[in-house]
Amino acid sequence: MARKVAVVTGGNKGIGYAVVKELCQKFNGDVILAARDEARGKDAVEQLKALNLNPVYHQLDIDDTSSISQLKDFLHKEYGGLDILVNNAAIAYKMASTTPDAEQAENSINTNFFGTLNVCKALFPILRPHARVVNVSSSAGRLSNIPNKELQKKFLVSNLTEEELCGLMKEFVSDAKAGLKREKGWAHTNYMMSKIGVSALTFLQQREFDKDSREDLVVNAVHPGYVNTDMTSGKGVRTIEEGAEPIVYAALLPPNIKSPKGEYIWEDSKVVSWV
Numbered sequence: 001m002a003r004k005v006a007v008v009t010g011g012n013k014g015i016g017y018a019v020v021k022e023l024c025q026k027f028n029g030d031v032i033l034a035a036r037d038e039a040r041g042k043d044a045v046e047q048l049k050a051l052n053l054n055p056v057y058h059q060l061d062i063d064d065t066s067s068i069s070q071l072k073d074f075l076h077k078e079y080g081g082l083d084i085l086v087n088n089a090a091i092a093y094k095m096a097s098t099t100p101d102a103e104q105a106e107n108s109i110n111t112n113f114f115g116t117l118n119v120c121k122a123l124f125p126i127l128r129p130h131a132r133v134v135n136v137s138s139s140a141g142r143l144s145n146i147p148n149k150e151l152q153k154k155f156l157v158s159n160l161t162e163e164e165l166c167g168l169m170k171e172f173v174s175d176a177k178a179g180l181k182r183e184k185g186w187a188h189t190n191y192m193m194s195k196i197g198v199s200a201l202t203f204l205q206q207r208e209f210d211k212d213s214r215e216d217l218v219v220n221a222v223h224p225g226y227v228n229t230d231m232t233s234g235k236g237v238r239t240i241e242e243g244a245e246p247i248v249y250a251a252l253l254p255p256n257i258k259s260p261k262g263e264y265i266w267e268d269s270k271v272v273s274w275v
């Protein structure tokens with residue numbers, strides 16, 4: 001039997017680092033600490049080795065399709081598949097950022113939504129039966145953060161396709177560039193829109209998994225809580241280990257579980273309504 005393997009994107013710090021740490025202790029297989037920067041990634045691996053844990057570093061920039069495809073080739077060659085994928089890597093601009101809003105909108109959607117989607121498109125074909133995928137979303141990724149009810153409905157279409165969802169994300173960026181975000185009633189921040197996209201993506205991915213010939217593929221979106229990391233400038237109230245808890249829970253769901261499956265999971269590991 002091939003050795004099992006888990007991948008955590010953005011594993012070099014914050015919540016991703018804590019997820020790698022926890023999986024190294026609980027998952028019966030190798031854990032790949034994927035990071036875009038080699039020095040930061042290898043440094044994180046060394047920190048975990050000092051705790052007698054043994055993650056494997058691999059480079060991954062989710063903005064770079066060639067980097068994604070190199071990770072896929074590595075997984076395919078070394079493991080012949082993939083058992084757990086935690087899509088954790090993301091960016092969030094600070095309130096004080098002087099980057100023009102249109103640029104922030106484009107970069108936030110490109111990394112958090114399209115980067116995550118590109119990782120999924122590359123790695124889903126090598127998922128093994130019983131694989132678990134966790135898309136790290138946020139409370140910001142709740143549909144109710146979109147004030148315009150007509151826009152909300154577009155995300156709620158029961159058979160929404162990936163193409164249609166990508167179209168909505170592009171429409172948002174285009175409205176941001178035209179200065180029409182408020183007028184059109186999109187969510188108030190670019191980060192919110194990127195995470196609403198990640199949540200909606202999760203639900204349609206599960207519908208595809210349900211039709212897949214491979215048995216028991218499960219994907220969930222998780223809100224880790226307000227966590228003390230660089231992203232929250234140290235203001236979060238939960239530790240990174242607490243933030244990792246619901247993510248690791250979703251990553252290690254037992255075989256043939258009926259629920260949570262294609263759900264939105266809160267920081268206490270309970271399923272909540274996305275709407």
Ligand SMILES: NC(=O)c1ccc[n+]([C@@H]2O[C@H](COP(=O)([O-])OP(=O)(O)OC[C@H]3O[C@@H](n4cnc5c(N)ncnc54)[C@H](OP(=O)(O)O)[C@@H]3O)[C@@H](O)[C@H]2O)c1
Nearest residue numbers: 010014015036061062063088089090138226227229230231
């Ligand atoms: N902290 C919270 O309160 C909170 C709440 C809700 C949801 N979340 C979500 O939880 C996840 C982790 O957040 P965090 O708070 O741990 O943030 P963080 O400390 O800022 O860590 C983000 C990680 O993502 C990586 N990353 C960013 N862009 C990347 C790219 N293009 N390719 C590969 N890696 C990239 C970063 O790498 P570098 O070190 O190289 O920059 C870093 O490893 C994110 O999805 C975030 O949206 C966080």
